[in-house]
Every structure is written in structure tokens, then in C-alpha cells.
Amino acid sequence: DGGITQSPKYLFRKEGQNVTLSCEQNLNHDAMYWYRQDPGQGLRLIYYSQIVNDFQKGDIAEGYSVSREKKESFPLTVTSAQKNPTAFYLCASSTDGQGETQYFGPGTRLLVL
Amino acid sequence: AQTVTQSQPEMSVQEAETVTLSCTYDTSESDYYLFWYKQPPSRQMILVIRQEAYKQQNATENRFSVNFQKAAKSFSLKISDSQLGDAAMYFCAYKRRYSTLTFGKGTMLLVSP
Numbered sequence: 001d002g003g004i005t006q007s008p009k010y011l012f013r014k015e016g017q018n019v020t021l022s023c024e025q026n027l028n029h030d031a032m033y034w035y036r037q038d039p040g041q042g043l044r045l046i047y048y049s050q051i052v053n054d055f056q057k058g059d060i061a062e063g064y065s066v067s068r069e070k071k072e073s074f075p076l077t078v079t080s081a082q083k084n085p086t087a088f089y090l091c092a093s094s095t096d097g098q099g100e101t102q103y104f105g106p107g108t109r110l111l112v113l
Numbered sequence: 114a115q116t117v118t119q120s121q122p123e124m125s126v127q128e129a130e131t132v133t134l135s136c137t138y139d140t141s142e143s144d145y146y147l148f149w150y151k152q153p154p155s156r157q158m159i160l161v162i163r164q165e166a167y168k169q170q171n172a173t174e175n176r177f178s179v180n181f182q183k184a185a186k187s188f189s190l191k192i193s194d195s196q197l198g199d200a201a202m203y204f205c206a207y208k209r210r211y212s213t214l215t216f217g218k219g220t221m222l223l224v225s226p
């Protein structure tokens with residue numbers, strides 16, 4: 001089946017620790033995105049990538065980093081510089097970055113211990 | 114910056130009835146796209162319907178339809194014959210070509226038997 005997978009479903013972070021969230025897609029989509037969702041808020045864009053080996057900062061990139069070494073993979077690292085990382089993280093992909101619809105993965109819930 | 118406003122934090126409907134969720138947006142662009150996404154308790158974002166701004170005809174998908182008023186910058190979602198499975202958070206989103214999605218804060222839809 002084609003789709004977007006995210007792992008893990010739940011992730012716990014200790015103080016000062018970097019953690020990486022996985023996002024994989026087998027839809028052959030060029031563009032991939034990372035969003036953060038907080039209670040009572042819509043989704044906010046962290047980073048996006050329209051092509052392999054290239055990515056752009058979104059609205060709330062501070063404290064996060066990404067890589068795009070393969071078309072199907074777009075991992076997100078939450079660094080220790082992100083002081084309030086507790087949130088729900090959603091990955092999405094689209095055919096391109098123009099007007100195409102974005103399709104979402106099931107999400108990762110990140111909690112700080 | 115583009116903004117998307119959903120003025121109804123919560124709406125209620127009875128099964129088999131019709132409900133309309135409101136969305137307004139602010140833009141100076143003429144070429145853009147509008148979306149409604151559904152987020153059920155599983156928290157996965159699911160595309161409900163999409164509208165291209167250059168199309169005058171309102172988009173429909175089975176029981177879901179939109180009322181797109183370009184001059185008024187309004188994009189409401191009508192759900193007909195509501196079902197218990199329609200209960201979810203609904204997000205309105207705006208995207209102009211070559212740019213990223215901007216989400217509203219969402220409307221929680223409650224469906225009662």
C-alpha cells in the first residue's frame with residue numbers, strides 16, 4: 001500500500017537530549033513537510049523540502065533540524081535547543097510544492113520527561 | 114502574511130442533519146487553493162475537499178460540499194446527512210502556488226445520535 005509512515009508513535013525526550021522522528025513515504029512525492037500541532041492550535045510548519053538535498057525553514061524552525069538525503073525519507077531532529085518540544089508532530093508529502101494536495105502521516109507524539 | 118480564521122471553536126449536529134462550518138481567509142493573491150481537512154481522534158489529518166480559486170464551481174465530495182465566495186474570501190464546508198463518524202476536528206487551510214499551507218485553528222464537530 002502507498003502511504004506515509006511515521007515512527008515512533010510515541011517518543012520521550014530527556015532534558016538536553018536530541019531525538020529524531022522518522023518520516024517515510026512510498027508515494028514517489030517530491031515535496032515533504034514537517035508540522036507541529038499544539039493543543040487548541042492549527043498546524044504550524046517547521047521545515048519543508050521540495051527536492052532531495054534541499055530544504056527550507058518554515059515558521060517555527062528554531063530548535064529543529066532536518067535532512068533530505070533520499071526522496072522517500074525526511075527525518076526531523078528535535079534538538080536540545082528546542083525548549084518546549086512537547087507536541088504532536090505530523091509529516092506530510094505532496095507531488096510537488098505548487099498547488100498539489102498534501103497527504104499526512106499518522107503523527108508522532110513527543111513528550112518530555 | 115496570509116491568515117485563516119475559523120470563528121466556530123465547536124459545532125454540534127444530530128445524525129442525518131446538515132451542518133455548515135465557516136472559514137474566512139485573508140489574501141491579496143488571485144491564484145490559490147483552499148482545503149478542508151478532518152482530524153478524528155486518531156489525530157491523522159485526512160483530506161476532505163479541495164477548491165482551486167480559479168474555478169467558479171463549488172467542489173463536492175459525496176456528502177461534503179463547499180460554498181466558495183471568492184470576493185468575500187469565504188470558504189464554508191457543508192456536511193449533509195451527518196454521521197457519527199463525521200465527529201472530528203475540522204481544519205480549513207489556504208495555499209498559494211509555490212508557497213506553503215496556512216491552517217486555521219480548527220472547529221470541533223460533535224455529532225449526536
